[in-house]
Amino acid sequence: MTQRYSKIIGTGRFLPNSPVSNDELAARLAKSNIETSDAWIRERTGIAQRYIANSDQTTSELGAHAARAALEMAGVEATEIDLIIVATSTPDMTFPSTACLLQAKIGATGCAAFDVQAVCSGFVYALATADALIKAGQARTALVVGAEVFSRLLDWTDRTTCVLFGDGAGAVVLQASDEPGILANRLHARGDLSNILCATGTVSHGVVQGHPFLYMDGQAVFKQAVTVLGEVANEVLDGAHMTADQIDWLIPHQANIRILQATAKRLGVSMDKVITTVDLHGNTSAASVPMALDVAVRDGRIQKGHHVLMQGVGGGFTWGANLFKF
Structure with missing residues (x-):
């Protein structure tokens, strides 16, 4: 019996509106007596700009734009998709899922569609899920999207968090193949660390319960991120019987340039092999990995x-990795 694999055959991304530079953001925050600067942001994060959606731009809309770009590259019609998974922490509404709303926007009908919520690990989780379903014969052509309007979770009076994030979407088309594609996936979570990165607000009886904005213990998140990214990289390499020197490209979650640098150092991978786009769009949560992938494929x-x-x-605290042959 022929081994069934899944391969990435198309990528896409979308960023809303014009970029907001650090200087522009600093000027906006100054109106609320919040002090920051381009130098302060760049030194701590490596971020130069971010994109912010309008109030009427939804996660499913951003995701649909990225999805269409990925479908075009893949040469696949929306009607050929038999699985849609959207990774997001900022859904359009409580229900239906953002995946169902995106399905309607792109003209795909009848296929399975659902969301995955693992915050900044969301796309990695979603890709691993789609890979498993394709290998199990439950789908042939999957659309996997990471999309966020994270700006709506930000406290714009907290300069330690509001300068970090942006909005955007990235997508891939994954298809069954006889040739190796996705080689290994590893996923993890530690719910006991949920308090270091969270957005606890919920709606109950029409009223927001809890804190409506993102909270982050920056030092704790940095420490955990650097540790677990190094560990999970080695796990996924072991799963594929490979070593770090066989990696052509490393795409970590685009959160902070220091995390990218520390992860590469732990693996012994040159920064020349690290795809870095955090400077262009900030931390876009579940959208950051597929957007960085699309940039490197298209260039x-x-x-x-x-x-x-x-x-x-x-947040979760979650982490994971995917290793694939393009």
């Missing part, structure tokens, strides 16, 4: 046959 760095290791880490 020609990632070529057919290259081995790529992608990593996510975020």
Whole structure:
């Protein structure tokens, strides 16, 4: 019996509106007597700009734009999709799922569609799920999307968090193949660390209960992220019987340039092999990994046959990795 694999055959991304530079953001915050600067933000994060959705732009809309770009690259019609998974922490509404709303927007009908919520690890979780369903014969062509309007969770009076995040979407088309594609996935979570990165607000009887904005213990998140990203990279490499020197490209979650640098150092991977886009769009949570992937595919760095290791880490506390041959 022929081994069934899943391969990434198309990528896409979408960023809303014009970029907001650090200087522009600092000017906005100054109106509320919040002091920050381009130098302060760049030194601590590596971020130069971010994109912010309008109030009427939804997660499903951003995701649909990215999905169409991925479908076009793949040469696949929306009607051929038989599985849609959207990774997001900022859904359009409580229900139905953002995946169902995106399905309608792109003209796909009848296929399975659901959301995955693992915050900044969401895309890695969603890709692993789609890979498993394809390998099990439950789907042939899957659309996997990471999309966020994270700006709506931010306290714009807290400069330690509001300068970090942005909005956007990334997508891939995954298809069954006789050739190796996704080689290994590893996923983890520690709910006992949920308090270091969370947005606890909920709606009950029409009233917001709890804190409506994102909270982050920056030092604790940094420490955990660097540790677990190094560990899960080695786990996924072991799962594929590979070593770090066989990686052509490393795509960590685009949260902070210091985390990217520390992860590469732990693995012994040169920064020349690390796809870095955090400077262009900030931390876009579940959208950051697929957007970085799309950038590197479209600019020609990632070529057919290259081995790529992608990593996510975020609230939950969650983390994971995917290793694939492009």
